[in-house]
Amino acid sequence: MAIPDYFARNAVAIAQALSGLDDQRLTAMLGEVRVGITFGKDAESKEGCALTDLLVRLIARLYPTLIFRADSENGIVDRSRELARRINPNVELSGDPTVEVVVGSTALPPWSAQRIFAGSNGWIAAISTSAPQPCADTNIPFGSGVAACLAAANLFRYVFLPEPRLDANATFDVLNSTNEEHRSAIAFPPLSTDLVLAGCGAIGNAAAWALARTPVKGTLTIVDHQTIDLGNIQRYVLAERADEGSSKPLVASRYFTNSLRAIPNESDFATFLEITNHRIERLLLALDSARDRRAGQASLPKWVANAWTQPGDLGVSTHDFLNGACVCCLYLPEHAVMNEDATIAEAFGVPERIMQIRLLLHRNDSAPRDLLEAISTAQDIPLERLLPFEGHSLRDLYVDGFCGGAALPLSRMGTPRTEVHVPLAHQSALAGILLAAAAVRHELGIGNGSQVTQLDVLKPLPSVPSHPVAKDPRGICICQDSDYRDVYTRKFAGPLLGT
Ligand SMILES: [Zn+2]
Known part of the structure; x- marks a missing residue:
């Protein structure tokens, strides 16, 4: 079978998500599934290309057989095949599809009994099992990025769950604002931002995928001291098979060819905090350990967002240090953790x-x-x-x-x-795209309070995925400590600002 040589990590991620699955059963399931991907004419739009790029980057890591076709011969099939081969050199590219993902609007007749339709319009992702979803032509990558993750999530549920519940007709508005002017406000005039992305693992890869495509100016410092190992390729959307052994921040930086400039930094996070003398304006946390997340918050950045995956779900939180829950509030021990x-x-x-x-x-x-x-x-x-x-x-x-x-x-x-925990590729990717979107939403002045968004990729989208979070009620967090609050206020909000 045409499985990639980093397949063992896929098997672990799937076995952790679905209990009771053994090696033979998993191999048999993957041997039977052949994924068709059909591109409508509007898949050549900016959002269609972004959706296609991330979708191929997600599913070529797991499914050994992918078959591509398009309404018109315009290069998207060849580009997708080449990308799939760079991710899994063993991939099989012919056969009769058993399930089909459709990008954009197509007139082609169904290839298989189950079709999953994906499209987007700016900040809005659309997913359906009954009707094609068009792809718009904006240069906002958040609706298309989320649509790619949701298509991969529905495909995964269809293939692996005994009684899959798919998103029959769902949209996800990443902007989540009633102010319609915000929808096109990234590019004209371009927003300017300086961001630090702490961690370039699976979540950081997807955040970088989205930010590299976002029409904002400024800099993104990508901090990670590790190199890509074979198992990482199971879920790092920017990593191709040839990237084994390369520096994580360097691989991510090569995708930044637009207005946002990437600055790779190969320090570990603690050293980076020392080098920068704890002066970070906007921090995106995509780290593995709770300790490092707390250290990021304790360095008192002006604004911070945090993303995670854990057994069962993924989440993104944004934080108002003075008035809402801070990152540390979310990582205080609830009870004595077993040693x-x-x-x-x-x-x-x-x-x-x-x-x-x-x-x-x-x-x-x-x-x-x-x-x-x-x-x-x-x-x-x-x-x-x-x-x-x-x-x-x-x-x-x-x-x-x-x-x-x-x-x-x-x-x-x-x-x-x-x-x-080993997350599924689309689980980490969704967390990363929502993390990148949080930074742009903050620049637009949306959602400045402390808020958590949580999604379970094994279930259909919830109606209300986000909710505000208050400080820890016990009063034991650094955001309730007068010394920390004074330092934060002096740094960013007090009379010294600008002097
Ligand atoms: Zn706190």
């Missing part, structure tokens, strides 16, 4: 060995043979599946072996801890 050593000892099935495990974790040491044998017995896993982890840190055995499917069969993984 890492206890979690790992329990996951391995050897809670009686917690002291040994604590020591090994503390020294960042590898598991000795007797511990591997005990885990093998407790979990009924052949010892051979654990032996490759001899010499690797115990943490690797937990993260890659037990949460990543290398030692424990996929069907037994269950819902993982948030920090080892």
Whole structure:
């Protein structure tokens, strides 16, 4: 089968989203599905091209067979094939489709019984199972970007869920404003903004995809110290197969050919905060760890937005430090979190060995043979599946072996801890596009309060995805601390401003 060589990470993401799926069943399901993509005439518009680009970048990472056709021969089929090949060099590009995604308005007869129609108009994404959705010709990438993610989400549900619920006729207004003047207000005159994107993982990739296409002026500093590994390619929309081993911020920066200038920065986030002396105006957080998110907020940027994926959903939050919830309010411990050593000892099935495990974790040491044998017995896993982890840190055995499917069969993984969750590609991409949109909405003066938007990609769109969030009621957060509030006010809102 024409699956990509980074397929193992796909299998983990899918097994984490849908419980009870094993390797053979997943491989069989993907072997049976052939995705047709039909382009209407308006798929050559600016939004149609953007929608197509992201859609191919999402689905070519997962589905081994893609078949493209268009109303008229205008190059979009060839460009899509080339892009799909750069993402999965093994992709199969012929066959009879079993399910079809339609971009824009088409007169072509149906290819398969199930069609998913996607289109957009500026800030508005449209998705349907019954009628073609036109593609407008604005240079606003948010409606088209969200439409691509929603098309991929509906396709995923159709293929993998036993009783899929699709978006029969839905729109998602990314602008979410009653002021109609805002809809075309990005480009004339162009907005100017200086942004910092902290983290260029799966969410950061999609945020960069959208910002590179947004007609705003200014700079985007992309901060990430890591390089792309093979498993990352499962969900990094800007990464192609040849990008393995390349710097994450450098790969993202090559897409910025319009008015917004990208500045790659290969520091880790803590070092970046030191270098910039904690003076950031607008910060987009697309980081893995809660600790780094709190550090970003504690550096007291003027404005901050935050995006995440976790088992079950994705979310984006925007923050008014003085008057609403700050980022730290969302990451305060609700209850005592189980210590890492206890979690790992329990996951391995050897809670009686917690002291040994604590020591090994503390020294960042590898598991000795007797511990591997005990885990093998407790979990009924052949010892051979654990032996490759001899010499690797115990943490690797937990993260890659037990949460990543290398030692424990996929069907037994269950819902993982948030920090080892592997999201679906379209889940991270949707979070990233909403994060980028939040920055432009803020520039337009929309939604300046603290607000959270949450979506579950395994279900149809909710009617009200966003709600305001208040500060933590216990009064224990930095945004309720008079020292922090004074520093913030002096930095941005007080009498010193502009002097
Ligand atoms: Zn707070």
